[in-house]
Amino acid sequence: MVWFKKEKYTTLKPPVMKDRIPEGLWTKCENCFNMVLTKDFEENLKVCKKCNHHHRLSARERIAMLADEGTFQELFAHIKPTDPLGFVDSKPYSERLKSAQKSSGYDEAVIVGTCEMDGIPVALGVMVFEFVGGSMGSVVGERITRLIEYAADHALPLVIISASGGARMQEGILSLMQMAKTSAALARLAEKKVPYISVLTNPTTAGVMASYASLGDVIIAEPDALIGFAGPRVIQQTINQILPKGFQKSEFVLEHGFLDKVVHRKDLKKTIVLFLYYFAGQVPKTWSSEEGSQQVIAAAATT
Ligand SMILES: [Zn+2]
Numbered sequence: 001m002v003w004f005k006k007e008k009y010t011t012l013k014p015p016v017m018k019d020r021i022p023e024g025l026w027t028k029c030e031n032c033f034n035m036v037l038t039k040d041f042e043e044n045l046k047v048c049k050k051c052n053h054h055h056r057l058s059a060r061e062r063i064a065m066l067a068d069e070g071t072f073q074e075l076f077a078h079i080k081p082t083d084p085l086g087f088v089d090s091k092p093y094s095e096r097l098k099s100a101q102k103s104s105g106y107d108e109a110v111i112v113g114t115c116e117m118d119g120i121p122v123a124l125g126v127m128v129f130e131f132v133g134g135s136m137g138s139v140v141g142e143r144i145t146r147l148i149e150y151a152a153d154h155a156l157p158l159v160i161i162s163a164s165g166g167a168r169m170q171e172g173i174l175s176l177m178q179m180a181k182t183s184a185a186l187a188r189l190a191e192k193k194v195p196y197i198s199v200l201t202n203p204t205t206a207g208v209m210a211s212y213a214s215l216g217d218v219i220i221a222e223p224d225a226l227i228g229f230a231g232p233r234v235i236q237q238t239i240n241q242i243l244p245k246g247f248q249k250s251e252f253v254l255e256h257g258f259l260d261k262v263v264h265r266k267d268l269k270k271t272i273v274l275f276l277y278y279f280a281g282q283v284p285k286t287w288s289s290e291e292g293s294q295q296v297i298a299a300a301a302t303t
Contacts, residue, residue: 141178166206
């Protein structure tokens with residue numbers, strides 16, 4: 001007699017959700033994991049309304065957010081990456097460059113050019129984190145340096161939005177030399193008394209932080225961005241001590257005097273523009289001059 005009979009099981013197929021929720025309609029916050037409508041998320045400049053987490057923006061989104069519509073003109077796009085050392089790690093650097101170009105849709109880790117912000121002509125550089133972690137190789141260094149020189153020659157205030165994991169290891173010493181080159185160009189810009197506003201986004205670290213990102217006349221960061229030289233894990237292992245809470249985050253760095261302001265993304269353009277007016281000794285056209293100049297000074301000092 002058979003006590004137990006094998007039941008026949010049929011595999012249930014998961015319900016098809018695609019018909020009910022179109023793909024891309026919702027976005028999950030990478031910090032609090034709440035679902036938000038993609039349309040609302042994008043309208044809110046990719047900042048989570050629930051937890052205020054600032055998600056990464058692409059360089060093109062940054063330009064669209066900061067430059068007055070239709071005013072951005074790219075410069076020095078003819079400077080293209082090469083493989084000067086014939087470097088090979090798990091794969092040749094030349095192949096790594098090609099696949100980064102294909103996956104990111106950018107030819108290098110920075111876009112530079114001119115634009116207007118609230119009608120003020122500006123030299124603008126925006127780093128591309130999705131291209132090899134926004135690392136600084138010869139092309140990033142050269143494009144940034146030429147942008148700084150262009151700003152100096154044309155007396156244009158300079159704004160650079162940084163997002164970088166550091167130097168491009170595959171270019172060896174050539175990538176490290178960019179730190180000195182960009183810093184020297186900024187010293188010449190300062191001699192000409194042309195202002196430079198540096199904006200740090202998540203993450204701004206290592207060789208970029210140790211050169212042009214930390215040399216602004218004004219240094220602004222987005223909230224909760226990782227800012228530092230070596231990463232917290234390396235430091236913790238080296239000094240063998242537990243690091244304080246919030247170490248290397250914007251708010252911590254501000255408290256320790258390395259930043260001037262931490263600014264919510266929705267206020268970023270307004271804040272940069274206020275500083276530009278402040279440096280130019282002007283007031284926004286829509287404001288009356290006496291009241292306006294007071295507001296510019298107050299806003300630059302406190303907002
Ligand atoms: Zn969130």
